Amino acid sequence: MQIISYDLMKETLQDLFLACSLSGERAGICAGTITDSTFDGIFSHGINMVPGFVGRIRRGLIDIEAIPEKKDVSGVIEQWDGRGGIGIVNARIATDRAMEIAGRQGMGCVAMSRTNHWFRAGSYGWQAVNAGFALVCWTNTAPNMPAWGAARRSVGNNPLVIAVPHSETPVVLDIAMSQFALGKIKIHARSGELLPVPGGYAEDGTLTQDAAAIGSGDRVLPMGYWKGSGLALVLDLLAVLLSGGLSTAQLADLGEERDVSQVFIALRVPQSGDAAFADRAVRDILDDFHRAPPLKKGDRIFHPGQGVLERRERYRREGVPVAPALWKEILDLKSG
Amino acid sequence: MQIISYDLMKETLQDLFLACSLSGERAGICAGTITDSTFDGIFSHGINMVPGFVGRIRRGLIDIEAIPEKKDVSGVIEQWDGRGGIGIVNARIATDRAMEIAGRQGMGCVAMSRTNHWFRAGSYGWQAVNAGFALVCWTNTAPNMPAWGAARRSVGNNPLVIAVPHSETPVVLDIAMSQFALGKIKIHARSGELLPVPGGYAEDGTLTQDAAAIGSGDRVLPMGYWKGSGLALVLDLLAVLLSGGLSTAQLADLGEERDVSQVFIALRVPQSGDAAFADRAVRDILDDFHRAPPLKKGDRIFHPGQGVLERRERYRREGVPVAPALWKEILDLKSG
Numbered sequence: 001m002q003i004i005s006y007d008l009m010k011e012t013l014q015d016l017f018l019a020c021s022l023s024g025e026r027a028g029i030c031a032g033t034i035t036d037s038t039f040d041g042i043f044s045h046g047i048n049m050v051p052g053f054v055g056r057i058r059r060g061l062i063d064i065e066a067i068p069e070k071k072d073v074s075g076v077i078e079q080w081d082g083r084g085g086i087g088i089v090n091a092r093i094a095t096d097r098a099m100e101i102a103g104r105q106g107m108g109c110v111a112m113s114r115t116n117h118w119f120r121a122g123s124y125g126w127q128a129v130n131a132g133f134a135l136v137c138w139t140n141t142a143p144n145m146p147a148w149g150a151a152r153r154s155v156g157n158n159p160l161v162i163a164v165p166h167s168e169t170p171v172v173l174d175i176a177m178s179q180f181a182l183g184k185i186k187i188h189a190r191s192g193e194l195l196p197v198p199g200g201y202a203e204d205g206t207l208t209q210d211a212a213a214i215g216s217g218d219r220v221l222p223m224g225y226w227k228g229s230g231l232a233l234v235l236d237l238l239a240v241l242l243s244g245g246l247s248t249a250q251l252a253d254l255g256e257e258r259d260v261s262q263v264f265i266a267l268r269v270p271q272s273g274d275a276a277f278a279d280r281a282v283r284d285i286l287d288d289f290h291r292a293p294p295l296k297k298g299d300r301i302f303h304p305g306q307g308v309l310e311r312r313e314r315y316r317r318e319g320v321p322v323a324p325a326l327w328k329e330i331l332d333l334k335s336g
Numbered sequence: 337m338q339i340i341s342y343d344l345m346k347e348t349l350q351d352l353f354l355a356c357s358l359s360g361e362r363a364g365i366c367a368g369t370i371t372d373s374t375f376d377g378i379f380s381h382g383i384n385m386v387p388g389f390v391g392r393i394r395r396g397l398i399d400i401e402a403i404p405e406k407k408d409v410s411g412v413i414e415q416w417d418g419r420g421g422i423g424i425v426n427a428r429i430a431t432d433r434a435m436e437i438a439g440r441q442g443m444g445c446v447a448m449s450r451t452n453h454w455f456r457a458g459s460y461g462w463q464a465v466n467a468g469f470a471l472v473c474w475t476n477t478a479p480n481m482p483a484w485g486a487a488r489r490s491v492g493n494n495p496l497v498i499a500v501p502h503s504e505t506p507v508v509l510d511i512a513m514s515q516f517a518l519g520k521i522k523i524h525a526r527s528g529e530l531l532p533v534p535g536g537y538a539e540d541g542t543l544t545q546d547a548a549a550i551g552s553g554d555r556v557l558p559m560g561y562w563k564g565s566g567l568a569l570v571l572d573l574l575a576v577l578l579s580g581g582l583s584t585a586q587l588a589d590l591g592e593e594r595d596v597s598q599v600f601i602a603l604r605v606p607q608s609g610d611a612a613f614a615d616r617a618v619r620d621i622l623d624d625f626h627r628a629p630p631l632k633k634g635d636r637i638f639h640p641g642q643g644v645l646e647r648r649e650r651y652r653r654e655g656v657p658v659a660p661a662l663w664k665e666i667l668d669l670k671s672g
Contacts, residue, residue, distance in 0.1 A: 074606040075442025076412055106411025107443050109603075134574060147625060149637045154628035162570040164577065171573060173566045197543065197561050198534075205631060207533065223560030225533050230509045230640040233625060234498040237507060238470060240617045241500065241605045247617065249624035267445075269577045270410035281576050281583065288585035289569060292486035295541060301485045304566040 001321035009320070010035040012330065013050065019334045020057050022064050026089050033088045037120040039320055041311035044183050045120035047322060047330070053119075054333050061258055062086055062116050068093055071113075071244070076105050079244055082115025084258065091118040091137075091262065092127065098266035099133045110264045113245025117257065122174030122308070124264065125163030129170035134267040135163045139260055140239045142251040145178045145220045148229035152218045155232040156248040157181075158239075163305075165269065166282040173304035177232035179223045185211045239263050337657035345656070346371040348666065349386065355670045356393050358400050362425055369424045373456040375656055377647035380519050381456035383658060383666070389455075390669050397594055398422055398452055404429055407449075407580070412441050415580055418451025420594065427454040427473075427598065428463065434602035435469045446600045449581025453593065458510030458644070460600065461499030465506035470603040471499045475596055476575045478587040481514045481556045484565035488554045491568040492584040493517075494575075499641075501605065502618040509640035513568035515559040521547045575599050 010031050017027035030053075038046030056062050066085030070078055078097065082090045094110040101108025118124070118139060128135035141156035157176040164171040180199040188195055188211035198207040200214030200221045207221070214220060222228030240247045245261035246254075269278045289303055346367050353363035366389075374382030392398050402421030406414055414433065418426045430446040437444025454460070454475060464471035477492035493512040500507040516535040524531055524547035534543040536550030536557045543557070550556060558564030572584045581597030582590075605614045625639055 072606055072608040074604065074608070075438075075440065077442035077603070077606055079606055079608060102411075104411065105441070106413035107445055107601075109443055111606075134577070146631070147628060147637055149630055149632075149635055150628035151631045152628050154625060162567070162574070164570055164573045171570055173570045175560075175563045175566065179560060179563075201631070223563045224511075224515060225559075227511045227515075227559045227564075230511065231498070233621070233639055234500055234507055234509045237500045237618060237621055238498070238603075240621065241470070241614050242603070244606070244608055244613065247621050247624075249621060265443075267413070267574075267578070268410065270408055270413055270415055270447075270580070272408040272410070272415060272580055277580065278577050282573060285569070285573055285576065285583050285585060288583075289483060289490060292483060292488050292490035294485055295482070295487045295537070296485075299485055301483055302562075303569060 002324045002327050003319040004322050004327065005319045006035060006039055006316055009038065009047070016050070016054065016330065016334045019336070020054055020064070022086075026064065026086060029092060030086065030088050033092070033123050034119060036126075037123060039312055039315045040122075040308045041315065042120050042122070042308070044181065047326065049119055051326075051329055051333060056256075058336070061256060068112065068115070076101050076107055077109040077111065077242065079242070080110055080112040082112045082262075084114055085116065087116035087118040088123070090115040091124050091264070094262065094264045095124045095127050095135065095137070095266070098135070098264040099128060099131055102133055102266035102268045106268050106270070108266045109242065111239070111242035111244075112262045112264070113243040114259045115262055116260065118262065120174070121159040121161045122172050125161040125172040125174060126170070128266060129163050129165040129172060132165050134165055134269060135161065135264065136267075137161045137262065137264040138235050138239065139262040140236045140248050140251065141260060142254075142257045143248050144182065144217050145222060145232070146218060147233065148222055148226040155222075155229060156236060156251075158232045158235040158248070160231070160235060164282065165278075167279050169282070169286060169306070169309070171282070171286070171303055171305050172308065175223070177222055177228045177235070179221045179228070182217050182220060185214055185220065189214070338660045338663050339655040340658050340663065341655045342371060342375055342652050345374065345383070352386070352390065352666065352670045355672070356390055356400070358422075362400065362422060365428060366422065366424050369428070369459050370455060372462075373459060375648055375651045376458075376644045377651065378456050378458070378644070380517065383662065385455055387662075387665055387669060392592075394672070397592060404448065404451070412437050412443055413445040413447065413578065415578070416446055416448040418448045418598075420450055421452065423452035423454040424459070426451040427460050427600070430598065430600045431460045431463050431471065431473070431602070434471070434600040435464060435467055438469060438602035438604045442604050442606070444602050445578065447575070447578035447580075448598045448600070449579040450595045451598055452596065454598065456510070457495040457497045458508050461497040461508040461510060462506070464602060465499050465501040465508060468501050470501055470605060471497065471600065472603075473497045473598065473600040474571050474575065475598040476572045476584050476587070477596060478590075478593045479584050480518065480553050481558060481568070482554060483569065484558055484562040491558075491565060492572060492587075494568045494571040494584070496567070496571060500618060501614075503615050505618070505622060505642070505645070507618070507622070507639055507641050508644065511559070513558055513564040513571070515557045515564070518553050518556060521550055521556065525550070
């Protein structure tokens with residue numbers, strides 16, 4: 001593995017995106033978001049997605065100049081048209097706008113149609129907690145897993161973020177509705193290592209931890225079986241109703257995934273006379289959470305976002321490991 | 337099983353609650369909500385909870401006269417104090433108020449501290465969709481399952497509802513963060529029937545479908561393992577921050593569960609010039625959902641709320657089966 005520093009990765013990506021004709025500002029936003037995700041240890045939705053992203057820009061599937069547009073206002077809910085623009089840029093704008101509304105009115109919702117893959121869902125949760133807001137956001141996706149009881153992909157894994165601000169230990173939950181990402185299943189299938197819990201069906205219809213036996217996305221498992229399946233469906237329904245955009249089923253007809261629907265709901269934590277209450281409450285709840293003895297001696301119990309903060313600190317200090325072939329591919333991409 | 341008609345159950349419960357000194361209005365609301373849940377086939381959170389509820393009223397654990405009170409307004413977020421009142425009555429009032437705010441401003445949130453068990457979470461989702469609103473609501477609970485990796489109960493199962501309105505087929509998701517309710521595990525433990533998927537740990541720490549081997553709530557499984565565990569935690573955090581009320585950990589210190597924290601967020605679906613869009617979109621998404629072939633030939637694929645509507649129709653027509661011992665217990669309760 002090659003060890004890359006934060007600054008080197010960010011500058012390299014910024015140069016690459018400038019070479020793809022992004023504006024300086026947009027190149028900076030994308031490079032910063034992707035570098036941050038990578039240095040949080042979320043490689044799959046950070047640096048690993050760059051070649052695909054550049055390919056989509058070069059094939060004209062993403063409108064790098066599109067400016068998202070407010071279509072409609074319904075109280076504290078705003079409908080925006082992402083106009084096929086850059087997913088990261090659109091999602092950052094939507095999160096900022098939702099917080100702006102919430103800052104004035106307690107809650108704010110931006111529902112965006114026609115936007116693109118936002119890379120790592122959690123990015124926008126961290127954006128919100130860094131500004132002191134709670135955020136609930138999600139995206140729909142093309143069908144990539146079967147509903148509970150179905151024999152083919154019929155719902156999206158529709159990643160969901162719930163982020164809770166705190167001065168020192170914000171909590172950012174970032175979960176897709178599948179038990180495992182397809183990418184993770186493929187990695188386990190190659191290595192032969194069993195999944196830690198059942199992740200899909202074998203060809204005979206039995207649940208299995210053997211990633212190779214799961215084969216395709218038609219047999220991956222929703223998290224919590226019927227529960228994740230139901231959540232995936234209602235997240236798609238709400239994304240469509242709130243944004244006026246396309247549904248998972250409609251995305252299936254587009255070939256490559258684009259024009260997804262996303263929702264960003266920011267919440268301002270009420271202060272009601274005791275500004276320190278929220279910080280103390282989060283601290284107390286987390287302290288109690290960590291007080292439980294682990295099931296396996298020596299194991300640690302992690303709250304959502306804790307691993308991210310620990311990796312962030314280490315990787316920013318030591319640099320992050322990147323496969324030499326991937327790094328070379330990214331360097332080569334610049335020359336097109 | 338004894339077959340009880342809708343009217344008989346509702347009148348019987350209303351008389352019982354009047355005998356417990358509830359006002360006529362409150363007796364009617366509780367009897368209606370509990371009868372509705374039972375006739376939706378949700379026995380565990382309908383008629384089965386009545387003896388426990390009456391016991392708590394008679395032991396003075398529920399203040400049957402308490403009127404919830406608005407404590408604070410922060411834009412479209414309102415903090416209410418449930419004042420230890422009847423959980424069903426408080427939750428109905430909170431849902432109505434959240435819809436009132438959303439009707440004017442697009443979204444409305446009522447966060448309520450110091451309230452009591454609301455019986456069936458889905459009741460308030462149905463209340464909202466019947467009025468044409470989407471609703472996200474949840475409650476925290478005393479610790480009743482281990483966080484992922486923990487060896488004792490450390491988080492609540494914090495039931496969550498996401499409800500999407502539709503003129504004919506509203507979708508109401510009602511899920512606790514445990515894979516199975518403790519009550520269901522006990523029923524399987526008695527009958528010896530295996531759970532359909534792993535529901536907890538055996539004493540040696542391995543995942544098991546054998547309900548008897550799971551034993552106690554210290555070894556039940558969060559739905560989706562680390563995912564449901566993380567969701568349970570963030571729902572507790574948000575419930576506390578928004579309501580200013582007690583956390584799951586603090587509820588543990590109270591002995592019997594009371595003074596829980598609940599959140600009700602109503603959303604008005606934007607119309608943006610096409611009033612029929614939402615109804616058509618929901619219909620199309622559900623049609624596609626049901627178009628997938630089932631994994632097991634002859635099985636049906638259910639969307640959240642579909643089974644409820646089917647049972648509702650049948651039970652209201654035919655009456656609902658109730659164990660004679662339970663029905664007798666309820667009749668006897670009236671005389672105290």
